[in-house]
Amino acid sequence: MSRKVTSQDVARAAGVSQSAVSRVFSGASASKNTQAKVRQAAADLGYRPNVLARSLITGQSKIIGLVVAYLDNQFYPDALQRFSNALHDLGYHILIFTAKTRGEGVDDLIGRLLDYQVDGIICASVGVSDELTSRVEAAGIPMLLFNRGQTGSPFAQVTSDNLSGSHKIAEYLVRGGHERFGHVAGWLGSSTGQQRAKGFNQGLEAHGAHLSGQRDGLYSREAAAQAARELVEQERCDALFVSNDHMAFAVLDELRVKVGVKVPEEVSVVGYDDVPMAAWASYDLTTYRQPSNRMVAAAVETMIKLIAGEVPETKEIEIPGALIERSTARWPKE
Amino acid sequence: MSRKVTSQDVARAAGVSQSAVSRVFSGASASKNTQAKVRQAAADLGYRPNVLARSLITGQSKIIGLVVAYLDNQFYPDALQRFSNALHDLGYHILIFTAKTRGEGVDDLIGRLLDYQVDGIICASVGVSDELTSRVEAAGIPMLLFNRGQTGSPFAQVTSDNLSGSHKIAEYLVRGGHERFGHVAGWLGSSTGQQRAKGFNQGLEAHGAHLSGQRDGLYSREAAAQAARELVEQERCDALFVSNDHMAFAVLDELRVKVGVKVPEEVSVVGYDDVPMAAWASYDLTTYRQPSNRMVAAAVETMIKLIAGEVPETKEIEIPGALIERSTARWPKE
DNA sequence: GACTAATTTGCATTCCTATGCAAAATCAGC
DNA sequence: GCTGATTTTGCATAGGAATGCAAATTAGTC
Numbered sequence: 037m038s039r040k041v042t043s044q045d046v047a048r049a050a051g052v053s054q055s056a057v058s059r060v061f062s063g064a065s066a067s068k069n070t071q072a073k074v075r076q077a078a079a080d081l082g083y084r085p086n087v088l089a090r091s092l093i094t095g096q097s098k099i100i101g102l103v104v105a106y107l108d109n110q111f112y113p114d115a116l117q118r119f120s121n122a123l124h125d126l127g128y129h130i131l132i133f134t135a136k137t138r139g140e141g142v143d144d145l146i147g148r149l150l151d152y153q154v155d156g157i158i159c160a161s162v163g164v165s166d167e168l169t170s171r172v173e174a175a176g177i178p179m180l181l182f183n184r185g186q187t188g189s190p191f192a193q194v195t196s197d198n199l200s201g202s203h204k205i206a207e208y209l210v211r212g213g214h215e216r217f218g219h220v221a222g223w224l225g226s227s228t229g230q231q232r233a234k235g236f237n238q239g240l241e242a243h244g245a246h247l248s249g250q251r252d253g254l255y256s257r258e259a260a261a262q263a264a265r266e267l268v269e270q271e272r273c274d275a276l277f278v279s280n281d282h283m284a285f286a287v288l289d290e291l292r293v294k295v296g297v298k299v300p301e302e303v304s305v306v307g308y309d310d311v312p313m314a315a316w317a318s319y320d321l322t323t324y325r326q327p328s329n330r331m332v333a334a335a336v337e338t339m340i341k342l343i344a345g346e347v348p349e350t351k352e353i354e355i356p357g358a359l360i361e362r363s364t365a366r367w368p369k370e
Numbered sequence: 371m372s373r374k375v376t377s378q379d380v381a382r383a384a385g386v387s388q389s390a391v392s393r394v395f396s397g398a399s400a401s402k403n404t405q406a407k408v409r410q411a412a413a414d415l416g417y418r419p420n421v422l423a424r425s426l427i428t429g430q431s432k433i434i435g436l437v438v439a440y441l442d443n444q445f446y447p448d449a450l451q452r453f454s455n456a457l458h459d460l461g462y463h464i465l466i467f468t469a470k471t472r473g474e475g476v477d478d479l480i481g482r483l484l485d486y487q488v489d490g491i492i493c494a495s496v497g498v499s500d501e502l503t504s505r506v507e508a509a510g511i512p513m514l515l516f517n518r519g520q521t522g523s524p525f526a527q528v529t530s531d532n533l534s535g536s537h538k539i540a541e542y543l544v545r546g547g548h549e550r551f552g553h554v555a556g557w558l559g560s561s562t563g564q565q566r567a568k569g570f571n572q573g574l575e576a577h578g579a580h581l582s583g584q585r586d587g588l589y590s591r592e593a594a595a596q597a598a599r600e601l602v603e604q605e606r607c608d609a610l611f612v613s614n615d616h617m618a619f620a621v622l623d624e625l626r627v628k629v630g631v632k633v634p635e636e637v638s639v640v641g642y643d644d645v646p647m648a649a650w651a652s653y654d655l656t657t658y659r660q661p662s663n664r665m666v667a668a669a670v671e672t673m674i675k676l677i678a679g680e681v682p683e684t685k686e687i688e689i690p691g692a693l694i695e696r697s698t699a700r701w702p703k704e
Numbered sequence: 705g706a707c708t709a710a711t712t713t714g715c716a717t718t719c720c721t722a723t724g725c726a727a728a729a730t731c732a733g734c
Numbered sequence: 735g736c737t738g739a740t741t742t743t744g745c746a747t748a749g750g751a752a753t754g755c756a757a758a759t760t761a762g763t764c
Contacts, residue, residue, distance in 0.1 A: 042750055053714045058751055067712060067760090082508060087485045088422045088431060089750035093719045097422060099465075108646065113447040120468040129486065131433075132466045134454040151421045152463065174416060175374075289651035312442065317623035318652050376720060387744045392722055401730090401742060423720035427749050 041083040050077035061085045091153065100128050100339065101149035101157040103142065105135040106255060109282035110311040111328065112160060115182070118332040119158070126340065128155070135162050143168045150175055156339050158182055163226065164189070178342030182335050183326070185227040185352065192342065194335040194353045196326040198231035199238075201357050202277065205306050205324055206239025208359060209275040211368035214304060216248040218273030220263045220287060222280055223254045232279045232308060248273055255279075257286035264290055264305075274303050275365070281307040281314050281323055288319060288364065304365035314362070322365040325357045375417040384411035395419045425487065434462050434673065435483035435491040437476065439469040440589060443616035444645040445662065446494060449516070452666040453492070460674060462489070469496050477502045484509055490673050492516055497560065498523070512676030516669050517660070519561040519686065526676060528669040528687045530660040532565035533572075535691050536611065539640050539658055540573025542693060543609040545702035548638060550582040552607035554597045554621060556614055557588045566613045566642060582607055589613075591620035598624055598639075608637050609699070615641040615648050615657055622653060622698065638699035648696070656699040659691045 043057040050057070050073040059066045060074040062085075077083075091097040100123055106112050120130055131152055133145045142162055149157055150172070157172065160182040164172075172179050173190060181193040209217060219236050222229030233250065240246055249271035251263030260283035267273045268291065278284040284307030291297050291305070299305055300322075307314060310325035334353050341348050361367060377391040384391070384407040393400045394408040396419075411417075425431040434457055440446050454464055465486055467479045476496055483491055484506070491506065494516040498506075506513050507524060515527040543551060553570050556563030567584065574580055583605035585597030594617035601607045602625065612618040618641030625631050625639070633639055634656075641648060644659035668687050675682050695701065 040750085043752095044750080054751075055714060055716095055753080056712090058753085059713090062752065064752085065712070070712080082505070084481065084485050086426075086487060086750050088426055088487050089719090090752070091719095092420075092423055092426060092721095092750080093752050095719080102466075107447040107451045108444075110442075110444075113441040113450075116447075116466075117441045117468050120466065124467070124482075129482070130466050132436075132450075132454065132464050133458070134451050147418065148458075148463065151418050153420060153422050171416065285650065285652070293651035316619065317627035318619070374720090377722095378720080388721080389723080389744060389746095390742090392720095393743090396722065398723085399742070404742080420720055423749090424722070426720080426751095427722050429749085 040086070041081045043083070043085070045081055046074060046077045046083045049081060050074045062090075095153075097153045097155055098128050099131050099152060099154045101133065101146070101152070101154040102130050102160065103133045103135055103145055103149070103157065103162050104160040105162050106282070107134060109255070109280065109309075110313050111183075111280070111282070111309050111326070114311065115160060115328050115332055118329060119336065122332060122336045126336070146172065150177065155343050156180070158335060158339060159184065161226075161228070164191075178339060180335055180339050180342070183228060183331065185231070187227065192338050192348065192351045192353070194331050194338065194355065195228065195231075196331065196357045197354050198228055199235040201308065201324045201326075201359075202232040202235030203239035203242070204359055205277050205308070206236045206245070207243055208368065209277065209304060209306065209365065210240065210243040210245050212275070212304060212366040213368070214275035214366070216271065216273045216275065217245060218248055218264075218267035218271055218276045219250040220253040220260050220267065220276060220278040220283055221250055222283070224252050226255075229255075229279060232277075236277050253279060253283045255283065257283065260284075261286045261290035261294075263287075265295055268295060268297060268303055276303060276305045278305060278307050281309040281311045281321060283307075284321055284323065284364075285313065285319055288321070299364050300366045306365050310357075310360050314360070320363045322362045323360050325360050327355055327357060330355050374420070375415045377417070377419070379415055380408060380411045380417045383415060384408045391417075392419075396424075429487075431487045431489055432462050433465050433486060433488045435467065435480070435486070435488040436464050436494065437467045437469055437479055437483070437491065437496050438494040439496050440616070441468060443589070443614065443643075444647050445517075445614070445616070445643050445660070448645065449494060449662050449666055452663060453670065456666060456670045460670070480506065484511065489677050490514070492669060492673060493518065495560070495562070498525075512673060514669055514673050514676070517562060517665065519565070521561065526672050526682065526685045526687070528665050528672065528689065529562065529565075530665065530691045531688050532562055533569040535642065535658045535660075535693075536566040536569030537573035537576070538693055539611050539642070540570045540579070541577055542702065543611065543638060543640065543699065544574065544577040544579050546609070546638060546700040547702070548609035548700070550605065550607045550609065551579060552582055552598075552601035552605055552610045553584040554587040554594050554601065554610060554612040554617055555584055556617070558586050560589075563589075563613060566611075570611050587613060587617045589617065591617065594618075595620045595624035595628075597621075599629055602629060602631060602637055610637060610639045612639060612641050615643040615645045615655060617641075618655055618657065618698075619647065619653055622655070633698050634700045640699050644691075644694050648694070654697045656696045657694050659694050661689055661691060664689050 046057045047054040156178040179191045221233045249267045253260035264287040307323035310323045314321040380391045381388040490512040495518045513525045555567045587594035598621040641657035644657045648655040
């Protein structure tokens with residue numbers, strides 16, 4: 037409709053030059069007088085600076101690309117919300133891309149992100165191919181992996197203490213007096229999945245126990261439910277560590293309702309993440325908390341530094357979590 | 371790092387003019403020969419058009435602003451995912467804004483959206499003030515309300531059949547042989563909340579029943595749980611309609627675990643939305659399906675039309691849902 | 705009031721791509 | 735091979751805002 041109002045229009049109305057208008061809105065020096073005139077004229081005309089034009093010249097779009105998968109896992113909408121708030125407070129905005137759950141097509145997504153001259157890219161739980169890695173590096177765009185590591189990757193990463201966390205879970209289950217331990221892993225093609233499996237294993241060994249069975253739950257409800265059933269029925273496990281809460285809920289549904297075993301009397305189940313839903317009375321899931329607030333804060337802080345060209349002291353940030361005792365696993369008797 | 375590769379660079383490398391490069395990438399006419407040369411040079415240099423510069427001149431940013439609240443209600447991440455996929459397929463991208471759960475500050479958000487020259491704005495479950503309405507209208511940016519109506523609003527809107535849906539729920543509960551009906555409303559300051567309350571009421575009346583009590587659940591778990599408890603303990607309701615699944619889960623948790631009543635033997639609970647979680651075995655919630663796939667499809671289609679300057683035949687689109695019988699409400703005996 | 709230092713201002717240019725226009729090249733037809 | 739029609743190409747400019755530079759204005763000092 038009404039043609040766009042430009043800084044030219046404001047300049048004319050205020051009786052100053054276009055540069056003056058620009059200076060007022062970009063916070064550069066300007067006299068009180070000009071400030072007032074320009075602000076007034078801008079308000080009258082309904083002028084707002086065109087961010088796209090601005091970024092063309094400053095080279096800063098103030099846009100962060102966020103690639104996210106697994107939105108059905110409550111951990112991610114929750115993190116998204118936090119990212120959104122934190123970044124908006126810093127004047128950044130989020131261009132969002134949802135990746136297919138298994139990471140194909142990510143390369144294409146990121147190409148499109150680069151087209152938008154994003155100032156940085158955050159990949160939540162999404163891996164990046166080598167080819168893409170070099171393209172992003174060549175473009176000189178900071179990138180950060182969230183809740184996902186990648187060995188040999190040049191990018192920053194923020195995760196929880198997957199290794200020690202699952203170690204502690206193993207310990208907890210051993211102390212709970214269980215006998216046969218099973219693990220419903222996250223997708224073992226992901227570093228996070230691998231780390232948690234490794235930590236759990238090491239934790240068991242460290243306490244003289246061992247794994248009776250492990251299945252890949254692929255971060256999917258169906259696969260996890262199936263895996264749990266097998267571990268209980270075939271391997272006769274009485275303690276299950278499920279690699280994230282999202283799958284753990286499926287496991288609980290399967291065991292309680294379909295298989296018909298009592299949790300935790302017959303089988304203990306421990307998750308990982310402590311998403312809000314884990315505290316809901318119907319599940320009341322014993323789990324390991326990934327502090328998403330602190331993870332997001334760290335990720336944002338790091339990203340801002342990277343954008344500013346600083347080299348953060350440490351590229352791989354690990355936020356410590358904590359075991360949350362609830363009612364799906366037998367409590368150790370002290 | 372390496373300075374950005376521009377169309378100039380490609381032109382030089384390919385031995386053609388900058389305009390030629392532009393034409394190749396924007397699909398305008400160009401000879402086979404030039405096409406090949408340019409494509410080759412672009413590939414060598416790793417050139418990709420700068421979308422921001424392009425949109426500056428075309429006036430189309432290919433960005434859609436999406437304002438979303440209540441991300442803890444699974445309905446919205448789910449919808450977000452669908453929006454993302456649908457819009458990406460059409461070459462659009464999403465700038466996402468999360469609104470505080472009660473809608474203050476939305477005006478500010480949308481101002482920032484406008485700064486980015488978005489081609490359109492979708493507000494999911496978020497109301498818009500009158501002042502903002504006129505600003506958006508003045509800017510000539512198409513806007514669409516998703517899962518939220520607004521009387522007298524000039525904007526397009528896509529909702530489910532809230533009125534007839536909750537009417538059917540009332541009917542279902544009456545036929546189930548219940549005696550005292552309670553309603554845990556959505557936030558009654560929202561049109562959706564009002565409509566569902568109204569439909570439920572009318573449905574009861576139409577079958578000779580009436581409402582024994584209603585509380586505002588404010589779309590929050592805590593408020594809903596409290597409301598349900600009151601309706602059961604004080605109003606002795608044996609049938610509850612909860613205005614969305616998100617609250618219904620809280621109600622089930624409260625009633626089963628905290629209050630200790632049997633669902634559906636003592637109290638029936640029906641939700642609204644049919645989010646994926648409603649089908650999970652632990653809840654197995656009887657509810658009314660809002661077909662988010664069709665709602666999103668309709669929203670996207672309408673938005674594209676609006677952007678193209680077409681006037682859609684109908685501004686208020688209502689997608690019919692369906693009652694999903696599960697196990698939290700007594701089944702009517704035919 | 706004169707003279708220097710410090711601010712403020714405007715001019716002109718830049719960021720990168722798309723596009724109207726005119727010139728150049730290609731094609732078609734005889 | 736020539737003419738006219740059509741396509742391809744390059745030139746120049748636009749789109750909106752930021753910024754280096756120099757000119758103009760103001761403030762500061764004695």
